[in-house]
Amino acid sequence: MKLSELKENQTAIVAGLEGDSRFIGRITSIGLTPGCTVKVIKNDKNRPVLVYSRDTMIALNRNECSGIEVKEA
């Protein structure tokens, strides 16, 4: 499933990244790589998705996170 389909307080593991090399570069450099755990802190319509991963609160634009595939932990 997509990262943006997760509900608040759900924890998941990044399964794959899909997108152009620019997207891959940006998303890995902020710490989201396959295998890492993410916890959704906030997921409201019209706002970036807020996730917690690698000790960091990360805000992800909804369009951008359509390229992040996750599986439930």
Next chain:
Amino acid sequence: MSKLTTIALLGQPNSGKSTLFNALTGLHQHVGNWPGKTVEKKEGTFTHDGKEYALADLPGSYSLSANSDEEVITRDFISSGKADVVCILADSSQLERSLFMTADYVGITVPCFLVLNMSDVAKEQGKKIDAKALEKKLGVPVILFSATDTKSYEPFYTALEKAISSGKTIDASALEEAYHKIDGYQEIKSLIPDNLIPGYSSTWLAAKAIENDPVVTAKLTNNLPDEVMGKLKSLAVSGKGAIATGECKFAWIDSVLDGAVSSSKTSVSLGKLDRIYTHKFWGKPAVVLTVLLGLIASFIPALPLMGVGMGVDALKGVVATALANAGCPAFVMGLICDVGIQSLSYVIKMLGFVFGVTLVFGMLEEVGVMARISYVFDNTMGKLGLQGKSVMPFLVSFGCTMGGAAGARVIDNWGQKVLTIALAWAVPCGAAWAIIPMLSTVFFGAGAPLIIVALLLVMLLHMWVTAKVFGAGLVKSKDRYGMIMELPPYHKPKWGALLRYVFGRTKDTFLRVIKVVLLVCVIFWLLSYSGNGNGSSILYRIGVAIEPVTKLVGLPWQLFLAFIASSVGKEGAVGVISALYTGSDYGAAFSRAMSGGGAAANLNEILLANVGRPEALAFIFAITFNLPCVVALAATYQEIHSAKWTAKIALYYTVTALILACIAYHVGMLIW
């Protein structure tokens, strides 16, 4: 002059790079643009132990890939040999993630040292970091640091000197080993000879080739025979290389941190303040309220300077009397008092506000509130090609456009900063709010609120159109992406460094702004100078001569001249009208009006007797959407340091104001 030792500061956004830069260089800094690029360049110098160092603050980015101009500039600067040593910053409270930049640096041959900033925050979170253990694993100096703690700076200088004298770079063997597991890496690396491109090892180049980095691929193509390059490209074709190297880099970070960091894991939750800011309904009102409170707070440090400005203004009368008594010619007297002292007073008053805005919003940036504002307004501002932060300069501009321009400083992308200021000009400022409701009431009575609503709607339309007009040139489509950024933990601001920085910026602003304001005011004064008051100023002659044209947009010559005067300051426009319609010596009235006064007491009757409703409507639109004032113009130039873009925006506003006036006039003609 002997060459200074040059240090380059490298770090991800929110790693405290600017704080360290400001703390080290204080007033000795220079901000410009990288040649030919829309990326800001910050340089400075500092002295320690009698030795002078040059410091280059490299543009903030999350990695050393080639995704943006910022990253390419950063890489090129480091590999060009301009930096003798690179200071890499990481956030101790988020060490795992923020060491990514360090991992991406591995393989670059310029000596470096690692500064683990915000160690105080990490300590509060219960994290223990063993810098010595990290130093051993990495092979370069590593220090725990807190930019806000003055005791941190001695170890910083020690590490700096050690890094320079030892000339060591990060031990690449462990990361290299991880890379070996990637398909094709070893073959690619064997194709790249050592020392092929200065500054980069073959390890680094091979990893970037696997990542399909376009800049590195182009460089390799220039330096390798065609058949080798063909083979290399066929090996790096997967397109998933960046994911694989990313995984290797984080695995490497884990192995480096293993045994060197311990933490008492706490569960994550949003703080009270963040629960409000991230609330789907209350978030936006909370941000608007924060900015408005910031705006009010800006007035507190501004007041003393505003007082000084008033004092300077009061000098005008004294100086004028003294000069008159000394038999000074009226022309010289006008030049000294109406231009010189007047401009000085004007600029000092505005400067107080710039000082306040820079301080308050600089503090909000450092504390981490700006990142929350970015989050809340990301969707809305993204539609204009801007960051969420851009909402702040817009709101500040309702008070003063110069403050809005100064506030735009927190936007880290130059193109987006210019675009933000260009749009902020469309927001009617405090001076417009002082005269527009009054004019609307005189002409339209109870209909005045409708005019205000129409102006606000046109403002939104104006911003949207302006974003389209300038957006393409300023924010490239490849740079238009939604936010992928961290919300940093709240930090304590470093007041000393912040204040020194703000004082420095205010001084710079003053010097540059006063030059522009003096120049523009002299030109206007000369154009409006009518000698012995017989009505023969150049401005008058031009105004009358082109009246057939200006009438098409609904402005008779009197109103057109008032419109021109409003480019200097909106407050003056009304004074100019009353002088022109009463037929008094408008040369003198013009300069008096520029000082923000001089409206006749019976202004209402004068206006109603001479100006029809369609013309009045045209005039209201013309001055509201004209360029805000000469000080805002100068402040814009100071912030974006591009005369070309400042002139472009100013010209655009003059033209669009007249177009809007024309539309308003003809709509008015249909109604009345």
